Every structure is written in structure tokens, then in C-alpha cells.
Amino acid sequence: MAQDTIIVRGQVVEADSNNPIPFATVEVCGTSVGTVANEEGFFRFSVESNRGDSLCVHSVGYEYGYYPVPEKSSNAPLTLTLVSSTKMLTEVVVGDMKITPERILKKAAQNVRKNYPQKPFALKGYYRDYLRKKKGGYICFLEGAMDILDPGFKKPDDKIEVRMEQIRLSDSYEKNYKKYVKEYEHDTSKILLHGVLPSLRGNEFASMIFHDPLRNHGRSVPFMGTFDTMWNSSYYFELDYYTYIGEDEVYVISIQPNPSLNYWHVDVKGQIFVRVKDHAVMKINYKYFVTKKLDKQKWYELNLEYQDIDGLMYLKYLSYMNYFKIFNGEEIAEISQYREFFVNDVILQEDKKLESVGIRVDMDKPLYTQSVKEIPNFWDHYNYLLLGQPLMD
Numbered sequence: 001m002a003q004d005t006i007i008v009r010g011q012v013v014e015a016d017s018n019n020p021i022p023f024a025t026v027e028v029c030g031t032s033v034g035t036v037a038n039e040e041g042f043f044r045f046s047v048e049s050n051r052g053d054s055l056c057v058h059s060v061g062y063e064y065g066y067y068p069v070p071e072k073s074s075n076a077p078l079t080l081t082l083v084s085s086t087k088m089l090t091e092v093v094v095g096d097m098k099i100t101p102e103r104i105l106k107k108a109a110q111n112v113r114k115n116y117p118q119k120p121f122a123l124k125g126y127y128r129d130y131l132r133k134k135k136g137g138y139i140c141f142l143e144g145a146m147d148i149l150d151p152g153f154k155k156p157d158d159k160i161e162v163r164m165e166q167i168r169l170s171d172s173y174e175k176n177y178k179k180y181v182k183e184y185e186h187d188t189s190k191i192l193l194h195g196v197l198p199s200l201r202g203n204e205f206a207s208m209i210f211h212d213p214l215r216n217h218g219r220s221v222p223f224m225g226t227f228d229t230m231w232n233s234s235y236y237f238e239l240d241y242y243t244y245i246g247e248d249e250v251y252v253i254s255i256q257p258n259p260s261l262n263y264w265h266v267d268v269k270g271q272i273f274v275r276v277k278d279h280a281v282m283k284i285n286y287k288y289f290v291t292k293k294l295d296k297q298k299w300y301e302l303n304l305e306y307q308d309i310d311g312l313m314y315l316k317y318l319s320y321m322n323y324f325k326i327f328n329g330e331e332i333a334e335i336s337q338y339r340e341f342f343v344n345d346v347i348l349q350e351d352k353k354l355e356s357v358g359i360r361v362d363m364d365k366p367l368y369t370q371s372v373k374e375i376p377n378f379w380d381h382y383n384y385l386l387l388g389q390p391l392m393d
């Protein structure tokens with residue numbers, strides 16, 4: 001008998017402070033049904049109603065939480081709380097060698113080939129990009145169900161094939177994209193205070209993939225630099241504490257500019273989460289600020305998280321934001337541009353070949369110019385995420 005479909009939605013928060021927990025995973029225990037909360041902890045997904053099922057809720061640095069699946073959809077959102085598992089780090093010594101953040105990061109860079117997939121795999125997930133105008137709010141929004149066919153980390157990211165199952169965008173997307181971002185083939189740079197940000201390829205999805213410092217560990221990612229040599233760069237690192245992801249101990253390393261370089265006009269804040277047992281990087285948050293007079297503006301933010309599947313690390317979530325000014329003939333506009341990808345399923349080469357109903361994406365052309373046959377009611381039951389506020393009807 002067909003079961004009723006219900007909508008599970010709400011917010012994940014800290015038990016003590018009630019602060020939102022960004023990018024927490026919410027799923028039906030023992031299944032692949034679920035989603036990843038957004039930056040404000042909000043989530044939404046559909047599930048076939050089944051009495052007795054439980055929700056498993058987890059995030060880096062927190063103990064697992066378990067909640068019953070609601071028996072029916074409700075207008076009242078759920079509030080799911082998680083308890084912190086963070087513990088302060090005392091000085092760690094192995095033999096006569098003191099563990100330093102630089103040594104941890106050097107080992108993490110050396111172990112990328114061991115900890116991350118070298119053979120082909122596929123990722124099925126949800127993508128969105130949108131613009132926010134400093135004076136004017138959100139101005140355009142695009143979302144899509146995307147499949148990534150990755151040949152493995154031993155090959156460069158331009159060998160990745162992307163397929164698009166469905167796409168939809170706000171009515172004003174093309175107009176505002178051309179006005180505030182401009183076509184890649186017609187505009188090769190965006191204005192920054194201290195230089196230019198090059199257009200890497202022909203659309204925002206391709207640009208987002210390039211900004212993954214682990215997938216492109218041997219290349220220089222804008223703002224952040226090259227992960228392979230990051231431990232020996234101009235950053236200052238501190239080993240703050242350790243926490244747990246499941247049963248695994250994880251080092252938490254903070255990132256700051258090297259104070260000896262006297263970077264008065266820029267600031268960097270962030271954290272890198274490294275698993276103790278094999279030095280696999282599980283999570284990175286990186287923020288870059290520019291100070292001008294009394295104004296401190298965030299120009300760039302990168303967030304990514306990897307998950308362990310059969311002993312190797314696969315992408316779970318990736319996003320980056322960049323701020324820029326652009327003169328479009330009418331005004332000098334201040335724009336924050338966001339791109340996010342949430343992985344719903346990982347398909348290994350040994351398991352099965354990815355069967356995608358979508359079209360192959362031309363990575364040298366904007367996404368909104370590429371059409372795919374519309375599937376009726378596709379989005380009604382798709383497990384997508386809630387934003388802090390609605391961006392489109």
C-alpha cells in the first residue's frame with residue numbers, strides 16, 4: 001500500500017545556548033533519506049510516513065541526537081538540540097616530539113592521496129547560487145539537482161563531468177545576473193579592493209568546484225592558497241582543542257594571519273578539523289576580511305565538510321561566498337555572491353554506474369542558458385534546504 005508523504009522541517013540548535021548549528025545532518029536512521037541543514041540550522045525534507053522511525057541528527061563537535069519522525073506534517077517546525085562533545089586539549093607529546101599544528105597540517109597534506117578517492121565516483125546533490133545586494137537584499141536565485149562524475153583526485157578538476165537533472169530560477173535571474181555579474185565570456189574580472197578575481201570557467205558551478213582546497217590540493221585556491229604548502233605559509237596556526245566525530249578524535253586548528261607580517265588591512269579567521277588517527281581533513285571554515293578605515297568587510301568565505309565512506313573521504317558539503325563591487329553603467333553596486341552544493345548520495349565505482357536522467361552541463365557556459373526537460377512535480381518531493389528567509393516564490 002502506498003504510504004503518505006510528510007514534510008519534516010525545523011532547526012538544529014545547541015542544547016546550552018540555543019544557537020543554530022550550521023550544516024548539521026538530519027536523516028532517517030539507517031537510511032539515506034535526509035538532508036543537510038543550512039547556515040542557520042534550518043532543514044526541510046520529505047519522507048514516507050512510517051511509525052517507529054527515528055531521526056539521527058549529527059554535526060562535527062556534537063554528540064548524536066535521536067528524535068522520532070513525526071507521524072504527519074505539521075505547520076510547527078521541529079527544534080532539534082545537540083549537546084557539545086568538545087574537550088579542551090592538553091599538551092600532546094608523542095615520544096620526544098611535540099605535536100604542533102604545522103606538523104599536523106603537513107601530515108594532512110602528505111596523506112591526501114591516501115585519505116581521498118583516487119578512483120572514479122559520483123555525487124548526487126542539490127546546488128544553488130544567489131546574489132545579495134548590500135542595499136536591496138536578495139536579487140536572484142538558481143537551484144538545481146546535480147550529479148558530479150569525478151574521475152578521482154589523481155586527475156584535475158576540469159576532467160569532472162556534471163549532469164543536471166532539473167533546474168529552476170527566479171524570474172529576475174538572467175536580468176540581474178547580466179547586470180551585476182555579467183557573462184563570463186564578456187567579463188574577465190570582478191573589482192576587488194586589492195586586485196581582481198579571475199573568472200575561472202564559464203559558470204558558477206565550475207567555479208565552486210575549483211574552490212575546494214582538498215580536491216585541488218596542489219593548486220592555489222583564491223584567497224586561501226595551496227593546501228599542500230599551507231602549513232609552511234604566511235598563516236599563524238594554533239591547536240585549540242580536540243573534539244569527536246562519532247568515535248574518532250579530531251584536532252581543531254585555528255587559522256590567523258602571521259602577526260610578524262603586519263597585515264593591518266586584511267584579516268583571516270577559520271578552523272581546520274583534522275582526524276587524529278590518519279590526519280584526514282574533515283572540515284574547513286575560512287573567512288577573509290578587508291579593513292578600510294573603520295569598516296571591516298568579509299570578502300570571502302569558504303565552508304566544506306567531508307564524510308568517511310568505506311575508509312575514504314568524500315565531499316558532503318561545499319560553499320563559498322565572495323564580495324565584490326561592480327560598475328554596470330548605472331551604479332557602483334556592492335554584491336555578495338553565494339554558491340552551495342549539498343551531497344545527498346555518494347556512488348562508488350565498485351557499487352554501480354551512475355544513471356543520470358539529466359543533460360551534460362557545458363562547464364564553459366552559464367547554467368541558466370542550459371535547458372533540461374522539466375519533470376512535473378519534481379520539486380514537490382525533492383529533499384532541498386530551507387534558507388533563513390525565502391528567496392523566491
